[in-house]
Amino acid sequence: MADSTTNQPSRTRDLDKLLLRPGNLVAPIFDPGAQLRDDIGEYARILVVGAGGLGCELLKDLALSGFKNLEVIDMDRIEVTNLNRQFLFRLEDVGKPKAEVAAKRVMERVSGVNIVPHFCRIEDKEIEFYNDFSIIVLGLDSIEARSYINAVACSFLEYDSNDNPIEETVKPMVDGGTEGFKGHARIIMPGSTPCFECTIWLFPPQVKFPLCTLAETPRTPAHCIEYAHLIKWDEVHSGKSFDPDEPEHMKWVYTEAVKRAELFGIQGVTYSLTQGVVKNIIPAIASTNAIVSAACALETLKLVSGCSKTLSNYLTYNGVEGLHVKVTEFVRDKDCLVCGPGVLVELDTTVTLQKFIDILEEHPTLLLSKASVTHRGKNLYMQAPPVLEEMTRSNLKLPLFELMGKVSKDVVHVTGSTTKNDQKTSCLRKLRIAFKGVDGMTDTDMAGGA
Protein backbone atom coordinates (compact mmCIF):
# COMPACT_ATOMS: atom_id res chain seq x y z
CA MET A 1 0.00 0.00 0.00
CA ALA A 2 2.57 2.52 1.11
CA ASP A 3 4.53 4.11 -1.69
CA SER A 4 8.27 4.45 -1.61
CA THR A 5 8.30 7.94 -0.16
CA THR A 6 6.48 6.96 3.00
CA ASN A 7 9.03 4.27 3.75
CA GLN A 8 11.73 6.86 4.15
CA PRO A 9 11.60 9.45 6.83
CA SER A 10 10.41 12.66 5.22
CA ARG A 11 12.25 15.92 5.71
CA THR A 12 9.02 17.37 7.01
CA ARG A 13 8.56 14.61 9.60
CA ASP A 14 8.74 16.92 12.57
CA LEU A 15 6.57 19.57 11.01
CA ASP A 16 4.09 16.79 10.23
CA LYS A 17 4.03 15.79 13.87
CA LEU A 18 2.98 19.31 14.67
CA LEU A 19 0.48 19.88 11.89
CA LEU A 20 -0.96 16.44 11.03
CA ARG A 21 -2.30 15.32 14.38
CA PRO A 22 -3.94 16.62 17.51
CA GLY A 23 -2.05 16.51 20.76
CA ASN A 24 -0.64 18.52 23.58
CA LEU A 25 1.65 20.56 21.33
CA VAL A 26 -1.18 22.23 19.52
CA ALA A 27 -4.19 24.24 20.59
CA PRO A 28 -7.35 22.25 21.49
CA ILE A 29 -9.40 23.92 18.76
CA PHE A 30 -6.71 23.32 16.15
CA ASP A 31 -7.89 21.23 13.20
CA PRO A 32 -4.88 19.24 11.98
CA GLY A 33 -4.48 17.68 8.56
CA ALA A 34 -2.24 17.00 5.58
CA GLN A 35 -4.08 19.68 3.65
CA LEU A 36 -2.88 22.25 6.10
CA ARG A 37 0.75 21.29 5.69
CA ASP A 38 0.41 21.46 1.94
CA ASP A 39 -1.34 24.82 2.20
CA ILE A 40 1.54 26.20 4.16
CA GLY A 41 3.94 24.96 1.55
CA GLU A 42 1.97 25.81 -1.54
CA TYR A 43 -0.34 28.70 -0.82
CA ALA A 44 1.19 30.76 1.96
CA ARG A 45 3.24 33.48 0.37
CA ILE A 46 5.60 35.24 2.72
CA LEU A 47 7.51 38.43 2.06
CA VAL A 48 10.67 39.02 4.07
CA VAL A 49 11.62 42.69 4.13
CA GLY A 50 15.34 43.06 4.64
CA ALA A 51 18.11 40.56 3.88
CA GLY A 52 20.56 41.68 6.53
CA GLY A 53 21.32 40.11 9.89
CA LEU A 54 17.68 39.39 10.67
CA GLY A 55 16.69 38.71 7.07
CA CYS A 56 19.27 35.91 6.64
CA GLU A 57 18.01 34.22 9.79
CA LEU A 58 14.37 34.71 8.81
CA LEU A 59 14.77 33.20 5.36
CA LYS A 60 16.54 30.17 6.78
CA ASP A 61 14.01 29.73 9.61
CA LEU A 62 10.97 30.14 7.37
CA ALA A 63 12.31 27.78 4.71
CA LEU A 64 13.05 25.15 7.34
CA SER A 65 9.55 25.63 8.80
CA GLY A 66 7.98 24.38 5.59
CA PHE A 67 7.21 27.62 3.75
CA LYS A 68 7.91 27.14 0.07
CA ASN A 69 6.96 30.49 -1.45
CA LEU A 70 9.16 33.20 -0.10
CA GLU A 71 10.20 36.54 -1.51
CA VAL A 72 12.79 38.90 -0.12
CA ILE A 73 13.38 42.58 -0.75
CA ASP A 74 16.53 44.53 0.10
CA MET A 75 18.36 47.39 -1.58
CA ASP A 76 21.77 46.80 0.01
CA ARG A 77 24.90 45.11 -1.25
CA ILE A 78 27.03 42.82 0.87
CA GLU A 79 29.89 44.39 2.82
CA VAL A 80 32.80 42.67 4.51
CA THR A 81 31.60 43.76 7.95
CA ASN A 82 28.33 41.85 7.43
CA LEU A 83 30.01 38.48 7.27
CA ASN A 84 30.17 37.73 11.01
CA ARG A 85 26.41 37.40 11.32
CA GLN A 86 24.85 37.45 7.86
CA PHE A 87 25.82 33.83 7.52
CA LEU A 88 24.39 33.25 4.04
CA PHE A 89 27.14 35.45 2.59
CA ARG A 90 30.76 34.60 1.86
CA LEU A 91 33.81 36.69 1.20
CA GLU A 92 33.46 36.33 -2.57
CA ASP A 93 29.91 37.75 -2.35
CA VAL A 94 31.08 41.17 -1.17
CA GLY A 95 29.56 43.79 -3.45
CA LYS A 96 26.67 41.62 -4.63
CA PRO A 97 23.02 42.34 -3.77
CA LYS A 98 22.05 40.80 -0.42
CA ALA A 99 18.58 39.74 -1.56
CA GLU A 100 19.91 37.78 -4.54
CA VAL A 101 22.67 35.95 -2.71
CA ALA A 102 20.48 35.17 0.30
CA ALA A 103 17.73 33.71 -1.89
CA LYS A 104 20.20 31.59 -3.85
CA ARG A 105 21.95 30.17 -0.76
CA VAL A 106 18.74 29.14 1.01
CA MET A 107 17.37 27.54 -2.17
CA GLU A 108 20.60 25.55 -2.53
CA ARG A 109 20.32 24.33 1.03
CA VAL A 110 16.59 23.66 1.43
CA SER A 111 15.12 21.69 -1.46
CA GLY A 112 11.68 22.58 -2.71
CA VAL A 113 11.73 26.17 -1.50
CA ASN A 114 11.41 28.95 -4.02
CA ILE A 115 12.67 32.40 -3.04
CA VAL A 116 12.23 35.38 -5.34
CA PRO A 117 14.71 38.18 -4.61
CA HIS A 118 13.97 41.86 -5.18
CA PHE A 119 17.04 44.05 -5.26
CA CYS A 120 15.43 47.45 -4.86
CA ARG A 121 14.06 49.98 -2.41
CA ILE A 122 10.79 49.15 -0.71
CA GLU A 123 9.28 52.33 -2.17
CA ASP A 124 10.15 51.19 -5.70
CA LYS A 125 7.46 48.50 -5.65
CA GLU A 126 3.85 49.17 -6.54
CA ILE A 127 1.59 49.10 -3.50
CA GLU A 128 -0.26 46.09 -4.92
CA PHE A 129 2.97 44.10 -4.82
CA TYR A 130 2.62 43.99 -1.03
CA ASN A 131 -1.01 42.90 -1.19
CA ASP A 132 0.02 39.64 -2.81
CA PHE A 133 1.46 38.14 0.36
CA SER A 134 -0.25 36.27 3.18
CA ILE A 135 2.11 37.74 5.75
CA ILE A 136 4.83 40.36 5.66
CA VAL A 137 7.80 39.64 7.92
CA LEU A 138 10.05 42.58 8.72
CA GLY A 139 13.74 42.31 9.46
CA LEU A 140 14.65 45.99 9.25
CA ASP A 141 16.91 48.38 11.08
CA SER A 142 15.18 51.68 10.39
CA ILE A 143 12.11 53.39 11.77
CA GLU A 144 11.54 54.95 8.39
CA ALA A 145 11.25 51.66 6.53
CA ARG A 146 9.01 50.15 9.21
CA SER A 147 6.77 53.17 9.12
CA TYR A 148 6.47 52.83 5.35
CA ILE A 149 5.66 49.11 5.25
CA ASN A 150 3.26 49.55 8.15
CA ALA A 151 1.37 52.28 6.32
CA VAL A 152 1.24 50.20 3.15
CA ALA A 153 -0.08 47.11 4.98
CA CYS A 154 -2.63 49.21 6.88
CA SER A 155 -3.80 50.79 3.64
CA PHE A 156 -5.28 47.42 2.58
CA LEU A 157 -7.39 47.31 5.73
CA GLU A 158 -11.08 48.01 5.32
CA TYR A 159 -13.70 48.44 7.99
CA ASP A 160 -17.37 47.52 7.79
CA SER A 161 -20.07 50.03 8.62
CA ASN A 162 -19.81 49.10 12.33
CA ASP A 163 -16.10 49.98 12.33
CA ASN A 164 -15.04 46.34 12.61
CA PRO A 165 -12.08 45.28 10.50
CA ILE A 166 -13.03 43.12 7.50
CA GLU A 167 -11.03 39.94 7.97
CA GLU A 168 -9.92 39.32 4.41
CA THR A 169 -8.43 42.82 4.21
CA VAL A 170 -6.18 42.32 7.25
CA LYS A 171 -2.54 42.02 6.23
CA PRO A 172 -0.64 40.59 9.21
CA MET A 173 2.90 41.74 9.86
CA VAL A 174 5.52 40.09 12.02
CA ASP A 175 8.17 42.62 12.95
CA GLY A 176 11.58 41.81 14.35
CA GLY A 177 14.20 44.31 15.42
CA THR A 178 17.57 44.11 17.11
CA GLU A 179 20.02 46.60 18.53
CA GLY A 180 23.11 45.09 20.06
CA PHE A 181 22.05 42.90 22.98
CA LYS A 182 18.42 43.95 22.76
CA GLY A 183 15.64 42.96 20.42
CA HIS A 184 11.92 42.74 19.92
CA ALA A 185 9.44 40.59 18.06
CA ARG A 186 5.87 41.66 17.56
CA ILE A 187 2.75 40.75 15.68
CA ILE A 188 0.75 43.48 14.02
CA MET A 189 -2.78 42.59 12.98
CA PRO A 190 -4.00 45.88 11.54
CA GLY A 191 -7.31 46.80 13.09
CA SER A 192 -6.88 44.48 16.10
CA THR A 193 -3.43 44.95 17.58
CA PRO A 194 -1.48 48.21 17.63
CA CYS A 195 0.25 49.13 14.42
CA PHE A 196 3.75 50.53 14.28
CA GLU A 197 2.45 54.09 14.38
CA CYS A 198 0.19 53.45 17.41
CA THR A 199 3.30 52.72 19.44
CA ILE A 200 5.90 54.89 17.73
CA TRP A 201 6.89 56.18 21.18
CA LEU A 202 8.54 52.77 21.76
CA PHE A 203 11.32 54.04 19.52
CA PRO A 204 12.84 57.03 21.29
CA PRO A 205 14.29 59.68 18.99
CA GLN A 206 18.02 59.37 18.68
CA VAL A 207 19.90 62.06 20.56
CA LYS A 208 21.92 64.25 18.22
CA PHE A 209 25.08 66.07 19.14
CA PRO A 210 24.94 69.87 19.08
CA LEU A 211 26.68 71.21 15.96
CA CYS A 212 28.71 73.68 17.99
CA THR A 213 30.12 70.82 20.10
CA LEU A 214 31.18 69.08 16.90
CA ALA A 215 32.73 72.27 15.58
CA GLU A 216 34.41 73.51 18.74
CA THR A 217 34.82 70.96 21.47
CA PRO A 218 34.82 67.36 20.21
CA ARG A 219 35.37 64.87 23.03
CA THR A 220 34.54 61.45 21.55
CA PRO A 221 35.31 59.51 18.36
CA ALA A 222 31.64 59.89 17.40
CA HIS A 223 31.98 63.70 17.62
CA CYS A 224 34.89 63.53 15.16
CA ILE A 225 32.93 61.33 12.77
CA GLU A 226 29.85 63.57 12.89
CA TYR A 227 32.06 66.61 12.34
CA ALA A 228 33.45 65.06 9.14
CA HIS A 229 30.00 63.90 8.05
CA LEU A 230 27.93 67.00 8.83
CA ILE A 231 30.30 69.96 8.63
CA LYS A 232 33.49 69.07 6.77
CA TRP A 233 31.68 67.26 3.95
CA ASP A 234 29.72 70.41 3.01
CA GLU A 235 32.80 72.59 3.23
CA VAL A 236 34.65 70.47 0.69
CA HIS A 237 31.91 69.10 -1.57
CA SER A 238 29.82 72.16 -2.26
CA GLY A 239 26.35 71.10 -3.26
CA LYS A 240 27.06 67.37 -3.52
CA SER A 241 25.04 65.51 -0.95
CA PHE A 242 26.49 62.74 1.16
CA ASP A 243 25.29 59.23 0.33
CA PRO A 244 25.79 56.72 3.16
CA ASP A 245 25.48 53.82 0.70
CA GLU A 246 28.42 55.08 -1.34
CA PRO A 247 31.61 53.41 -0.01
CA GLU A 248 33.79 56.23 -1.41
CA HIS A 249 31.81 58.77 0.59
CA MET A 250 32.09 56.69 3.73
CA LYS A 251 35.86 56.31 3.28
CA TRP A 252 36.22 60.05 2.86
CA VAL A 253 34.33 60.72 6.09
CA TYR A 254 36.41 58.09 7.88
CA THR A 255 39.70 59.65 6.72
CA GLU A 256 38.59 63.14 7.76
CA ALA A 257 37.37 61.84 11.12
CA VAL A 258 40.77 60.27 11.76
CA LYS A 259 42.50 63.61 11.04
CA ARG A 260 40.09 65.39 13.33
CA ALA A 261 40.64 62.86 16.11
CA GLU A 262 44.42 63.22 15.82
CA LEU A 263 44.12 66.99 16.06
CA PHE A 264 42.22 66.75 19.35
CA GLY A 265 44.06 63.70 20.70
CA ILE A 266 40.99 61.46 20.60
CA GLN A 267 41.37 57.68 20.23
CA GLY A 268 39.06 55.12 18.67
CA VAL A 269 37.85 56.27 15.24
CA THR A 270 37.47 53.14 13.08
CA TYR A 271 35.84 52.51 9.73
CA SER A 272 33.08 50.39 11.21
CA LEU A 273 32.39 52.94 13.94
CA THR A 274 32.15 55.55 11.20
CA GLN A 275 29.54 53.45 9.41
CA GLY A 276 27.75 52.87 12.68
CA VAL A 277 27.59 56.54 13.64
CA VAL A 278 26.70 57.84 10.19
CA LYS A 279 24.05 55.22 9.51
CA ASN A 280 22.97 55.23 13.14
CA ILE A 281 23.64 51.54 13.66
CA ILE A 282 24.46 49.93 16.98
CA PRO A 283 26.93 47.01 16.74
CA ALA A 284 25.04 43.88 15.76
CA ILE A 285 25.17 40.72 17.86
CA ALA A 286 24.62 37.56 15.82
CA SER A 287 22.79 35.69 18.60
CA THR A 288 20.30 38.49 19.13
CA ASN A 289 19.33 38.23 15.48
CA ALA A 290 18.98 34.47 15.79
CA ILE A 291 16.75 34.69 18.86
CA VAL A 292 14.48 37.41 17.49
CA SER A 293 14.25 35.74 14.11
CA ALA A 294 13.34 32.40 15.68
CA ALA A 295 10.48 34.06 17.54
CA CYS A 296 9.29 35.77 14.35
CA ALA A 297 9.41 32.58 12.27
CA LEU A 298 7.50 30.62 14.88
CA GLU A 299 4.80 33.29 15.10
CA THR A 300 4.55 33.29 11.31
CA LEU A 301 4.02 29.53 11.32
CA LYS A 302 1.39 29.84 14.06
CA LEU A 303 -0.39 32.64 12.23
CA VAL A 304 -0.62 30.64 9.02
CA SER A 305 -1.41 27.24 10.53
CA GLY A 306 -3.43 28.30 13.53
CA CYS A 307 -1.72 25.47 15.42
CA SER A 308 -1.34 27.53 18.57
CA LYS A 309 -2.16 30.90 20.09
CA THR A 310 0.11 33.63 18.80
CA LEU A 311 2.18 36.15 20.72
CA SER A 312 0.05 38.96 22.04
CA ASN A 313 1.59 41.08 21.05
CA TYR A 314 5.05 42.47 21.78
CA LEU A 315 8.06 40.54 23.00
CA THR A 316 11.16 42.27 24.24
CA TYR A 317 14.42 40.44 24.66
CA ASN A 318 17.25 42.01 26.63
CA GLY A 319 20.61 40.30 27.01
CA VAL A 320 22.21 43.12 29.00
CA GLU A 321 22.97 42.28 32.66
CA GLY A 322 21.47 38.83 32.68
CA LEU A 323 18.76 37.86 30.29
CA HIS A 324 15.26 39.25 30.36
CA VAL A 325 12.31 38.38 28.21
CA LYS A 326 9.01 40.14 28.57
CA VAL A 327 5.74 40.07 26.67
CA THR A 328 3.52 43.13 26.75
CA GLU A 329 0.05 43.37 25.34
CA PHE A 330 -0.07 46.87 23.94
CA VAL A 331 -3.41 48.31 22.96
CA ARG A 332 -4.33 49.91 19.73
CA ASP A 333 -4.90 53.64 19.43
CA LYS A 334 -8.41 53.64 18.02
CA ASP A 335 -7.85 57.14 16.63
CA CYS A 336 -4.59 56.13 14.94
CA LEU A 337 -4.27 57.96 11.63
CA VAL A 338 -2.80 54.87 10.01
CA CYS A 339 -4.70 51.82 11.28
CA GLY A 340 -7.79 53.38 12.85
CA PRO A 341 -11.15 53.25 11.07
CA GLY A 342 -11.47 57.01 10.85
CA VAL A 343 -14.89 58.55 10.46
CA LEU A 344 -17.09 57.20 7.68
CA VAL A 345 -18.53 59.94 5.48
CA GLU A 346 -20.91 59.00 2.67
CA LEU A 347 -21.17 61.44 -0.20
CA ASP A 348 -22.82 61.86 -3.55
CA THR A 349 -20.44 61.91 -6.47
CA THR A 350 -21.55 65.45 -7.29
CA VAL A 351 -20.40 66.97 -3.99
CA THR A 352 -17.77 69.63 -4.63
CA LEU A 353 -14.72 70.07 -2.43
CA GLN A 354 -16.22 73.32 -1.10
CA LYS A 355 -19.47 71.57 -0.23
CA PHE A 356 -17.49 68.76 1.41
CA ILE A 357 -15.66 71.26 3.62
CA ASP A 358 -19.04 72.74 4.58
CA ILE A 359 -20.37 69.27 5.40
CA LEU A 360 -17.45 68.66 7.77
CA GLU A 361 -18.35 71.81 9.66
CA GLU A 362 -21.88 70.56 10.29
CA HIS A 363 -20.99 66.88 10.69
CA PRO A 364 -22.27 65.89 14.18
CA THR A 365 -19.20 63.91 15.27
CA LEU A 366 -16.61 66.08 13.53
CA LEU A 367 -17.69 69.73 13.78
CA LEU A 368 -14.52 70.58 11.95
CA SER A 369 -14.21 74.11 10.68
CA LYS A 370 -11.76 75.53 8.16
CA ALA A 371 -10.65 72.11 6.96
CA SER A 372 -7.62 71.48 4.78
CA VAL A 373 -7.92 68.24 2.80
CA THR A 374 -5.22 65.79 1.71
CA HIS A 375 -5.70 62.69 -0.40
CA ARG A 376 -2.84 60.21 -0.93
CA GLY A 377 -0.15 62.85 -0.60
CA LYS A 378 -1.98 65.39 -2.76
CA ASN A 379 -3.16 68.58 -1.15
CA LEU A 380 -6.67 69.10 -2.44
CA TYR A 381 -7.15 72.26 -0.44
CA MET A 382 -4.98 74.12 2.05
CA GLN A 383 -6.46 76.92 4.17
CA ALA A 384 -2.98 78.30 4.90
CA PRO A 385 -0.36 79.54 4.25
CA PRO A 386 -1.64 81.96 1.59
CA VAL A 387 0.68 80.69 -1.17
CA LEU A 388 -0.78 77.21 -0.83
CA GLU A 389 -4.33 78.45 -0.43
CA GLU A 390 -3.91 80.21 -3.74
CA MET A 391 -2.44 77.15 -5.46
CA THR A 392 -5.28 74.88 -4.32
CA ARG A 393 -8.23 77.29 -4.46
CA SER A 394 -9.31 76.26 -7.94
CA ASN A 395 -10.07 72.74 -6.64
CA LEU A 396 -12.89 74.02 -4.44
CA LYS A 397 -15.46 74.04 -7.23
CA LEU A 398 -14.55 70.55 -8.51
CA PRO A 399 -16.38 67.41 -7.37
CA LEU A 400 -14.44 65.54 -4.67
CA PHE A 401 -15.18 62.31 -6.55
CA GLU A 402 -13.15 63.56 -9.50
CA LEU A 403 -10.37 64.99 -7.34
CA MET A 404 -10.00 61.56 -5.70
CA GLY A 405 -9.58 59.81 -9.04
CA LYS A 406 -13.18 58.45 -9.29
CA VAL A 407 -12.67 55.63 -6.81
CA SER A 408 -15.69 54.29 -4.96
CA LYS A 409 -14.06 54.77 -1.57
CA ASP A 410 -10.80 55.93 -0.11
CA VAL A 411 -9.22 57.63 2.85
CA VAL A 412 -8.62 61.37 3.13
CA HIS A 413 -6.99 63.29 5.97
CA VAL A 414 -8.38 66.60 7.12
CA THR A 415 -7.01 69.23 9.48
CA GLY A 416 -8.93 72.10 10.90
CA SER A 417 -10.21 73.39 14.18
CA THR A 418 -12.91 72.06 16.38
CA THR A 419 -14.53 73.49 19.47
CA LYS A 420 -14.27 71.47 22.66
CA ASN A 421 -15.61 72.84 25.94
CA ASP A 422 -15.79 76.32 24.39
CA GLN A 423 -12.13 76.06 23.41
CA LYS A 424 -10.92 76.02 19.86
CA THR A 425 -8.41 73.25 19.28
CA SER A 426 -6.76 72.16 16.10
CA CYS A 427 -7.35 68.62 15.03
CA LEU A 428 -6.26 66.15 12.41
CA ARG A 429 -8.67 63.37 11.42
CA LYS A 430 -8.77 60.41 9.11
CA LEU A 431 -11.97 60.06 7.10
CA ARG A 432 -13.26 57.12 5.08
CA ILE A 433 -15.04 58.59 2.13
CA ALA A 434 -17.58 56.36 0.38
CA PHE A 435 -19.32 57.58 -2.74
CA LYS A 436 -22.93 56.54 -3.03
CA GLY A 437 -23.96 54.50 -6.01
CA VAL A 438 -20.47 53.74 -7.27
CA ASP A 439 -19.68 50.03 -7.90
CA GLY A 440 -23.09 49.19 -6.40
CA MET A 441 -21.77 49.75 -2.92
CA THR A 442 -22.47 51.45 0.44
CA ASP A 443 -25.99 52.79 -0.03
CA THR A 444 -28.49 50.05 -0.83
CA ASP A 445 -31.16 52.62 -1.76
CA MET A 446 -28.93 53.91 -4.49
CA ALA A 447 -27.61 50.60 -5.76
CA GLY A 448 -30.36 49.74 -8.19
CA GLY A 449 -31.28 53.32 -9.02
CA ALA A 450 -29.73 56.17 -10.97
Added chain:
Amino acid sequence: MDFFISYILHIADISELNLPKSCAITFPNGKDDLMYFEVSIRPDEGYYSGGNFLFSFQVSPIYPHEAPKVKCKTKVYHPNIDLEGNVCLNILREDWKPVLNINTIIYGLYHLFTEPNSEDPLNHDAAAVLRDNPKLFESNVRRAMTGGYVGQNFFPRCI
Protein backbone atom coordinates in the same frame (compact mmCIF):
# COMPACT_ATOMS: atom_id res chain seq x y z
CA MET B 1 5.58 60.16 -0.11
CA ASP B 2 1.94 59.10 0.04
CA PHE B 3 2.68 56.32 2.46
CA PHE B 4 4.54 58.26 5.05
CA ILE B 5 2.34 59.43 7.88
CA SER B 6 4.99 62.10 8.44
CA TYR B 7 3.69 63.75 5.32
CA ILE B 8 0.19 64.13 6.71
CA LEU B 9 1.46 65.29 10.10
CA HIS B 10 3.65 67.83 8.37
CA ILE B 11 0.83 69.11 6.18
CA ALA B 12 -1.28 69.55 9.29
CA ASP B 13 1.58 71.59 10.70
CA ILE B 14 1.93 73.71 7.60
CA SER B 15 -1.78 74.42 7.38
CA GLU B 16 -1.57 75.96 10.86
CA LEU B 17 1.58 78.02 10.41
CA ASN B 18 1.52 81.31 12.19
CA LEU B 19 4.60 83.11 10.95
CA PRO B 20 6.15 86.29 12.30
CA LYS B 21 5.18 89.20 10.03
CA SER B 22 8.60 89.50 8.49
CA CYS B 23 8.84 85.83 7.44
CA ALA B 24 7.58 84.24 4.24
CA ILE B 25 7.35 80.62 3.15
CA THR B 26 7.60 79.25 -0.39
CA PHE B 27 7.35 75.76 -1.89
CA PRO B 28 9.76 75.58 -4.83
CA ASN B 29 8.61 72.05 -5.76
CA GLY B 30 4.94 72.96 -6.01
CA LYS B 31 1.93 72.20 -3.88
CA ASP B 32 2.44 68.44 -3.81
CA ASP B 33 5.92 68.38 -2.36
CA LEU B 34 5.68 70.21 0.91
CA MET B 35 8.50 68.21 2.47
CA TYR B 36 10.96 70.69 0.98
CA PHE B 37 10.34 74.39 1.47
CA GLU B 38 12.10 77.67 1.98
CA VAL B 39 11.55 80.38 4.53
CA SER B 40 12.85 83.91 4.24
CA ILE B 41 13.47 85.81 7.43
CA ARG B 42 13.79 89.58 7.50
CA PRO B 43 14.71 90.70 11.03
CA ASP B 44 13.28 94.08 11.97
CA GLU B 45 15.52 94.73 14.94
CA GLY B 46 19.08 94.07 16.11
CA TYR B 47 22.36 93.72 14.21
CA TYR B 48 20.72 92.06 11.23
CA SER B 49 17.79 94.47 10.84
CA GLY B 50 16.88 94.88 7.17
CA GLY B 51 18.74 91.79 5.93
CA ASN B 52 16.92 89.02 4.11
CA PHE B 53 17.98 85.47 4.96
CA LEU B 54 16.76 82.41 3.15
CA PHE B 55 16.57 79.01 4.88
CA SER B 56 15.88 75.64 3.30
CA PHE B 57 13.91 72.99 5.18
CA GLN B 58 13.93 69.30 4.38
CA VAL B 59 11.37 67.41 6.44
CA SER B 60 12.27 63.86 7.49
CA PRO B 61 10.14 60.86 6.45
CA ILE B 62 9.76 60.17 10.16
CA TYR B 63 8.77 63.72 11.11
CA PRO B 64 8.01 64.71 13.85
CA HIS B 65 10.07 61.90 15.29
CA GLU B 66 13.11 63.62 13.84
CA ALA B 67 13.75 67.34 13.29
CA PRO B 68 13.77 68.81 9.77
CA LYS B 69 17.16 69.53 8.25
CA VAL B 70 17.60 73.28 8.05
CA LYS B 71 20.27 75.19 6.18
CA CYS B 72 20.87 78.88 5.67
CA LYS B 73 21.13 79.51 1.92
CA THR B 74 22.25 83.11 2.34
CA LYS B 75 25.91 83.48 3.18
CA VAL B 76 25.94 85.27 6.51
CA TYR B 77 28.46 86.57 9.00
CA HIS B 78 26.98 85.12 12.16
CA PRO B 79 28.46 83.39 15.23
CA ASN B 80 25.89 80.56 15.14
CA ILE B 81 25.77 79.97 11.39
CA ASP B 82 28.84 78.79 9.50
CA LEU B 83 29.84 79.75 5.98
CA GLU B 84 28.32 76.54 4.59
CA GLY B 85 24.95 77.42 6.06
CA ASN B 86 24.98 75.00 9.01
CA VAL B 87 22.90 76.41 11.83
CA CYS B 88 23.55 75.91 15.51
CA LEU B 89 20.11 75.95 17.07
CA ASN B 90 19.47 73.52 19.93
CA ILE B 91 15.95 72.54 18.87
CA LEU B 92 17.26 71.42 15.47
CA ARG B 93 19.41 68.75 17.10
CA GLU B 94 19.90 67.86 20.72
CA ASP B 95 16.70 69.44 22.05
CA TRP B 96 14.28 68.42 19.29
CA LYS B 97 11.06 66.80 20.56
CA PRO B 98 8.13 65.50 18.55
CA VAL B 99 5.82 68.09 20.17
CA LEU B 100 7.80 70.88 18.53
CA ASN B 101 6.91 72.00 15.03
CA ILE B 102 7.92 74.10 12.06
CA ASN B 103 6.59 77.24 13.72
CA THR B 104 8.86 76.74 16.73
CA ILE B 105 11.87 76.38 14.45
CA ILE B 106 11.08 79.52 12.48
CA TYR B 107 10.73 81.51 15.70
CA GLY B 108 13.99 79.99 16.89
CA LEU B 109 15.76 81.09 13.71
CA TYR B 110 14.29 84.57 13.95
CA HIS B 111 15.62 84.75 17.48
CA LEU B 112 19.13 83.86 16.31
CA PHE B 113 19.18 87.10 14.33
CA THR B 114 17.83 89.33 17.07
CA GLU B 115 20.08 87.74 19.67
CA PRO B 116 23.15 86.07 18.19
CA ASN B 117 25.18 84.44 20.93
CA SER B 118 28.89 83.92 21.19
CA GLU B 119 28.62 80.90 23.46
CA ASP B 120 27.67 78.25 20.88
CA PRO B 121 29.87 79.27 17.99
CA LEU B 122 29.94 77.70 14.56
CA ASN B 123 31.74 80.69 13.10
CA HIS B 124 34.49 81.04 15.64
CA ASP B 125 35.85 84.36 14.38
CA ALA B 126 32.47 86.05 14.37
CA ALA B 127 31.79 84.75 17.88
CA ALA B 128 35.09 86.12 19.18
CA VAL B 129 34.43 89.56 17.69
CA LEU B 130 30.89 89.65 19.10
CA ARG B 131 32.21 88.79 22.54
CA ASP B 132 35.23 91.08 22.58
CA ASN B 133 34.18 94.03 20.45
CA PRO B 134 30.45 94.41 19.79
CA LYS B 135 31.02 97.70 17.90
CA LEU B 136 33.34 95.97 15.43
CA PHE B 137 30.90 93.08 15.20
CA GLU B 138 28.13 95.48 14.26
CA SER B 139 30.19 97.08 11.51
CA ASN B 140 31.30 93.64 10.23
CA VAL B 141 27.67 92.55 10.00
CA ARG B 142 26.78 95.72 8.10
CA ARG B 143 29.69 95.26 5.71
CA ALA B 144 28.71 91.63 5.07
CA MET B 145 25.04 92.45 4.52
CA THR B 146 25.74 95.27 2.08
CA GLY B 147 28.07 93.02 0.11
CA GLY B 148 31.75 92.96 0.98
CA TYR B 149 34.66 91.23 2.65
CA VAL B 150 35.00 90.43 6.32
CA GLY B 151 38.54 89.09 6.66
CA GLN B 152 39.11 86.55 3.90
CA ASN B 153 35.46 85.92 3.22
CA PHE B 154 33.22 87.66 0.73
CA PHE B 155 29.55 88.01 1.56
CA PRO B 156 27.04 88.80 -1.20
CA ARG B 157 24.61 91.64 -0.55
CA CYS B 158 21.41 90.54 1.20
CA ILE B 159 19.75 93.81 2.16
